[in-house]
Amino acid sequence: MKEYDIVIVGAGIAGLTAAIYAVRAGKSAIVLEGKMEGGQIINTINIENWPGDMRVTGVELIRKIKAQAEELGAEIDYVNVEKIVKAKDGFEIFGDMDEKFKAKAVILAMGTDPRKLSDEMMKDAGKRPVSYCATCDGALYKGKKVVVVGHGNSAEHEIKYLKGICSEVYNIHHDEKIPEDAEAIFVAIGRIPATECAKEIVEIDARGYIVAGEDCHTSCTGVFVAGDCRTKDLRQLVTAAADGAVAATEAVHFLS
């Protein structure tokens, strides 16, 4: 079992920033990532509100932050964390492929996942492809008719992107019928916190977010939370990065 001062779950902007702060404070730290580093911003091609960069893509931004964390000494490993358990002298973190890590402190930075279509709508979609990312899959439907399900900011983003590629972009609510001639369905009906792996160790609110204030302390001593999976009002890159810095600093204080 590998042992670290701090294990960070999730390599989005919150987790990677936490890693930078943890290693710069002289602690050993590993970031465990279940899919691909970068999290939800990775498919965004035009970020305009990251201070210091008028226009930057998600990939570019994350590449720089990951390189910075690694150069400073943080480790990153591809592990989907299934469970975190309180041990006598810290915490044990288990991956879904039997990986095991030990830590004196844990930072939870799992962000959010896209909310899935209802079973009824999946039935309505039939054999037609369902995607949760226009930037990833839009090009596959060049010149075709597609539908975007959802009406929030993310749906607007998807519609704008697909209009540059597809011959027709319909837009419907999550309880409307899918147009028969739509050849692919793009879903943007909100996001849900990815907090399943932490539900036995920290308090989670009715919507699934980990309960914590601006100090990023959770209900479990030694476990901190950063980024979009925390209870907060503004879920953005800068607030996720800020949480990463706060959570790591609090974890370092806890360790000393």
Ligand SMILES: Cc1cc2nc3c(=O)[nH]c(=O)nc-3n(C[C@H](O)[C@H](O)[C@H](O)COP(=O)(O)OP(=O)(O)OC[C@H]3O[C@@H](n4cnc5c(N)ncnc54)[C@H](O)[C@@H]3O)c2cc1C
């Ligand atoms: C389409 C879109 C456009 C956006 N545009 C902007 C913008 O222009 N400006 C802005 O400021 N914000 C934007 N946002 C919001 C911004 O992306 C988020 O606020 C920010 O990425 C949150 O970072 P995070 O690190 O908290 O979580 P995430 O980015 O969600 O990262 C969490 C990471 O944890 C991993 N993970 C989850 N569960 C586990 C597990 N059990 N084990 C291991 N790893 C796990 C995930 O795979 C993921 O990589 C946008 C969001 C979307 C969806």
